[in-house]
Amino acid sequence: xxxxxxxxxxxxxxxxxxxxxxxxxxxxxxxxxxxxxxxxxxxxxxxxxxxxxxxxxxxxxxxxxxxxxxxxxxxxxxxxxxxxxxxxxxxxxxxxxxxxxxxxxxxxxxxxxxxxxxxxxxxxxxxxxxxxxxxxxxxxxxxxxxxxxxxxxxxxxxxxxxxxxxxxxxxxxxxxxxxxxxxxxxxxxxxxxxxxxxxxxxxxxxxxxxxxxxxxxxxxxxxxxxxxxxxxxxxxxxxxxxxxxxxxxxxxxxxxxxxxxxxxxxxxxxxxxxxxxxxxxxxxxxxxxxxxxxxxxxxxxxxxxxxxxxxxxxxxxxxxxxxxxxxxxxxxxxxxxxxxxxxxxxxxxxxxxxxxxxxxxxxxxxxxxxxxxxxxxxxxxxxxxxxxxxxxxxxxxxxxxxxxxxxxxxxxxxxxxxxxxxxxxxxxxxxxxxxxxxxxxxxxxxxxxxxxxxxxxxxxxxxxxxxxxxxxxxxxxxxxxxxxxxxxxxxx
Amino acid sequence: xxxxxxxxxxxxxxxxxxxxxxxxxxxxxxxxxxxxxxxxxxxxxxxxxxxxxxxxxxxxxxxxxxxxxxxxxxxxxxxxxxxxxxxxxxxxxxxxxxxxxxxxx
Numbered sequence: 001x002x003x004x005x006x007x008x009x010x011x012x013x014x015x016x017x018x019x020x021x022x023x024x025x026x027x028x029x030x031x032x033x034x035x036x037x038x039x040x041x042x043x044x045x046x047x048x049x050x051x052x053x054x055x056x057x058x059x060x061x062x063x064x065x066x067x068x069x070x071x072x073x074x075x076x077x078x079x080x081x082x083x084x085x086x087x088x089x090x091x092x093x094x095x096x097x098x099x100x101x102x103x104x105x106x107x108x109x110x111x112x113x114x115x116x117x118x119x120x121x122x123x124x125x126x127x128x129x130x131x132x133x134x135x136x137x138x139x140x141x142x143x144x145x146x147x148x149x150x151x152x153x154x155x156x157x158x159x160x161x162x163x164x165x166x167x168x169x170x171x172x173x174x175x176x177x178x179x180x181x182x183x184x185x186x187x188x189x190x191x192x193x194x195x196x197x198x199x200x201x202x203x204x205x206x207x208x209x210x211x212x213x214x215x216x217x218x219x220x221x222x223x224x225x226x227x228x229x230x231x232x233x234x235x236x237x238x239x240x241x242x243x244x245x246x247x248x249x250x251x252x253x254x255x256x257x258x259x260x261x262x263x264x265x266x267x268x269x270x271x272x273x274x275x276x277x278x279x280x281x282x283x284x285x286x287x288x289x290x291x292x293x294x295x296x297x298x299x300x301x302x303x304x305x306x307x308x309x310x311x312x313x314x315x316x317x318x319x320x321x322x323x324x325x326x327x328x329x330x331x332x333x334x335x336x337x338x339x340x341x342x343x344x345x346x347x348x349x350x351x352x353x354x355x356x357x358x359x360x361x362x363x364x365x366x367x368x369x370x371x372x373x374x375x376x377x378x379x380x381x382x383x384x385x386x387x388x389x390x391x392x393x394x395x396x397x398x399x400x401x402x403x404x405x406x407x408x409x410x411x412x413x414x415x416x417x418x419x420x421x422x423x424x425x426x427x428x429x430x431x432x433x434x435x436x437x438x439x440x441x442x443x444x445x446x447x448x449x450x451x452x453x454x455x456x457x458x459x460x461x462x463x464x465x466x467x468x469x470x471x472x473x474x475x476x477x478x479x480x481x482x483x484x485x486x487x488x489x490x491x492x
Numbered sequence: 493x494x495x496x497x498x499x500x501x502x503x504x505x506x507x508x509x510x511x512x513x514x515x516x517x518x519x520x521x522x523x524x525x526x527x528x529x530x531x532x533x534x535x536x537x538x539x540x541x542x543x544x545x546x547x548x549x550x551x552x553x554x555x556x557x558x559x560x561x562x563x564x565x566x567x568x569x570x571x572x573x574x575x576x577x578x579x580x581x582x583x584x585x586x587x588x589x590x591x592x593x594x595x596x597x
Contacts, residue, residue: 145581146581148581150578150579150581151574151575151576151577151578151579152575152576152577152578152579153571153574153575153576154579155579156575183554184553184554214555217554217555220554221554221557225557231557232554233554233555233557234554264576267578268576272576274570274573274574274576275573276572276573276574279572279573281569281572281573282569282573283566283569283570283572283573285570285576288576288577288578290566290567290569290570291566292566293565293566293569293570293573294569447574449573449574451572451573451574454571454572454574454575456571456575457575462571462572
């Protein structure tokens with residue numbers, strides 16, 4: 001519900017991360033959403049001179065082959081792969097290989113290029129020791145192969161990148177013309193164009209007439225699922241807009257998401273909670289397997305839910321809500337004293353420092369359950385009395401917190417193993433209505449991700465809208481970083 | 493199948509009843525040669541229109557999408573929140589981390 005930037009800048013997060021954050025219930029200082037930060041190129045890094053290892057011709061050839069495939073990981077290759085292995089060219093080649101190693105393992109962005117809300121960040125990484133080790137042990141290819149993020153989600157996106165680049169190379173797809181909604185039973189040129197467009201991404205759609213038949217309807221529903229839209233089977237404005245995103249933009253979207261995978265820890269805890277902010281969905285993993293999922297509501301544009309990792313340490317049943325000043329000023333004070341009283345708000349303090357607190361209860365904006373984890377943004381997972389929002393397909397409506405459709409289920413699951421907080425005890429506490437904090441028997445990691453492109457094992461590629469425009473912001477930064485890397489390479 | 497017989501029987505009865513009621517009013521074509529009944533005004537020739545999108549009101553509704561079973565929904569949601577199953581990168585799977593002095597990104 002509440003999302004409050006507390007610090008102007010974030011420290012680098014490591015996972016699982018426990019930042020010395022302010023207490024979530026404290027009344028924070030509110031800041032207006034800052035303007036998008038401009039990308040400031042850092043000063044050129046003057047690397048200390050390093051004694052280059054002597055590589056055999058075979059090893060230099062190996063490096064060239066590796067760099068030739070760098071683009072498959074969405075990393076722009078350097079220009080150092082064609083020269084014969086003179087000593088000078090070998091140095092250039094090694095520098096290019098080190099640049100690629102760092103980019104594919106850690107990502108291209110420098111710390112200062114991260115947006116404030118991109119709180120999930122990679123640790124510093126120097127490929128040099130690993131590279132020397134690989135040269136000495138003559139296993140360069142194996143070492144380079146070990147560097148990309150070791151996750152299925154990255155590998156499936158890599159395949160998707162190859163596929164969508166092929167589509168782009170083949171001309172992409174034509175923009176579908178606007179008009180009245182296309183519905184089953186329709187026919188004509190627009191339907192023919194729709195069928196052609198769908199078939200480019202959906203091999204299950206057979207060739208057929210220019211008629212909106214059952215095959216087209218099913219293909220539209222599949223496409224709508226891939227785009228996170230309601231699968232109505234008809235093509236309205238939102239579906240048309242998703243179908244008309246150019247293939248080139250889809251390639252950039254995949255590359256941006258691959259970069260985000262590089263920000264993840266090298267290993268995730270086996271027991272964890274993952275949220276996709278863009279999809280507004282939460283999944284609980286136990287022993288690395290998904291065991292529970294539910295719909296969520298995440299921050300609306302302007303009140304973005306930040307990407308982060310942390311550890312949930314406790315659950316508050318029947319929590320009061322300390323209203324952030326900005327929300328109180330913007331949304332509550334204007335409604336008057338009668339409204340505030342009828343909705344359980346009380347004024348704490350007086351004068352300019354007066355603040356609002358909403359008592360626990362059925363009207364509390366935090367609902368009956370709040371999951372606390374330390375973070376510098378003042379966000380958490382919680383229940384909500386606004387259950388209707390979960391029926392929507394687009395569920396970006398909060399002030400930055402993550403609202404949950406089934407918080408009690410999650411509470412009981414995360415409290416498993418507690419002798420005090422059995423499921424019955426949870427129910428009793430909720431029924432009683434008084435505010436009580438339940439510490440988790442074991443802290444559980446929580447990751448708030450922002451995935452707008454992901455591919456299933458069967459090759460189905462889903463593209464969600466980019467509600468926060470973080471894909472385009474990241475793609476621009478990646479280009480800037482890649483250009484800078486090339487300049488630095490040329491200057492060496 | 494179990495429902496078909498009664499339905500068929502009912503339909504037959506209904507057809508019989510309907511036939512009994514309406515047949516006399518609709519002489520067979522070969523019995524109506526005494527006076528040519530006034531031809532009803534021919535219906536306006538159907539407009540041969542270019543195939544266009546069907547108007548909304550007449551459009552058949554799209555069938556509901558196939559239901560997703562709860563277990564499958566959890567798997568789909570897991571895909572959406574990040575396919576974080578680890579992949580085997582070979583024997584050098586942690587070479588990057590090890591060579592970097594132990595990595596905890």
